[in-house]
Amino acid sequence: QKEVEQDPGPLSVPEGAIVSLNCTYSNSAFQYFMWYRQYSRKGPELLMYTYSSGNKEDGRFTAQVDKSSKYISLFIRDSQPSDSATYLCAMREETSGSRLTFGEGTQLTVNP
Amino acid sequence: EPEVTQTPSHQVTQMGQEVILRCVPISNHLYFYWYRQILGQKVEFLVSFYNNEISEKSEIFDDQFSVERPDGSNFTLKIRSTKLEDSAMYFCASRQNGPEQFFGPGTRLTVL
Numbered sequence: 677q678k679e680v681e682q683d684p685g686p687l688s689v690p691e692g693a694i695v696s697l698n699c700t701y702s703n704s705a706f707q708y709f710m711w712y713r714q715y716s717r718k719g720p721e722l723l724m725y726t727y728s729s730g731n732k733e734d735g736r737f738t739a740q741v742d743k744s745s746k747y748i749s750l751f752i753r754d755s756q757p758s759d760s761a762t763y764l765c766a767m768r769e770e771t772s773g774s775r776l777t778f779g780e781g782t783q784l785t786v787n788p
Numbered sequence: 789e790p791e792v793t794q795t796p797s798h799q800v801t802q803m804g805q806e807v808i809l810r811c812v813p814i815s816n817h818l819y820f821y822w823y824r825q826i827l828g829q830k831v832e833f834l835v836s837f838y839n840n841e842i843s844e845k846s847e848i849f850d851d852q853f854s855v856e857r858p859d860g861s862n863f864t865l866k867i868r869s870t871k872l873e874d875s876a877m878y879f880c881a882s883r884q885n886g887p888e889q890f891f892g893p894g895t896r897l898t899v900l
Contacts, residue, residue: 708887719792719879719891720831727887764831768887774819775833775844776889 677702682765682779691788695752699765699779702746706777707770709741711750714762714781723750723763755786790814792892794880800898801870809865809895811880820863821881821889822855824848831879837863870899 682699689695697711707728712720726732729743738751748767752759762783766776793812801807813820822834835845837855852868863882867874877896881889 710888712891717877717894717896719893722888722890725887766831774883774887774889775821775836775846776823776831777833778831780830 679703679777680765680767680779682782684780684782686783686785688785688787689755691755691757691786693755693786695755695759695784695786697750697752697763697765697782697784699748699767700746701748701767701777703767703769703777704743704746705769705771706767708768709739709748710766710768710776711737711739712764712766712778714764716762720764720766757786757788760785792880792882792890794878794892794895796895797893798896798898800900803872803899804869807867807870807897809867809878809880809897811863811865811892812861813863813880813882814884814890815861817882817884817890819843819883819889820855820857821883822865823879823881823891824876825879825894826876834865867897870897872899875899 680701710725711723714720726739726741732739736753740749762781764781765779795810820837825831835849836843854866877894879894880892883889
């Protein structure tokens with residue numbers, strides 16, 4: 677079983693739609709949950725992170741973590757064509773180093 | 789806004805040659821990382837570096853890889869004898885004390 681699983685898509689939505697991106701994981705020691713955005717052949721750009729379970733909102737973006745289900749989500753409201761990118765979830769443990777373990781990434785296209 | 793920079797953006801080398809990839813982390817950051825992303829695959833952790841020594845490395849980071857912080861600003865990844873399978877995007881990342889890791893734009897390494 678992969679440590680972090682993420683549906684690679686591609687996901688195509690119309691402008692203004694609500695987008696839901698998800699990851700599941702198997703390592704119960706993960707405590708930090710990050711979402712990165714990556715444009716083609718560029719470096720990952722940190723969008724937001726959550727510690728342990730709960731929700732976090734930043735503008736049009738909301739991150740949710742359900743540790744009991746080992747499931748995390750990123751919601752994008754009022755999606756824009758500029759949101760078209762690959763979205764990567766990444767996770768790390770709290771105590772045993774700070775390496776990030778990434779999902780495969782979901783490719784999102786928002787159509788005008 | 790401070791950012792991680794990497795040079796060169798693209799490096800082409802012959803199999804068996806040594807390459808050095810360079811990174812300038814964000815200036816007040818304390819922890820430094822190298823990750824790689826083979827085309828079409830997930831971002832993978834290579835090594836983390838803190839207080840002038842390796843703090844963690846993955847199974848990918850074998851004896852042909854080394855890292856160095858030769859001065860107060862640069863952080864380098866050396867691959868001693870490149871193989872075809874080393875072709876990938878290499879990302880440098882850094883963080884201060886919090887969990888957020890900030891990534892550079894990457895160096896695309898092509899081994900012929």
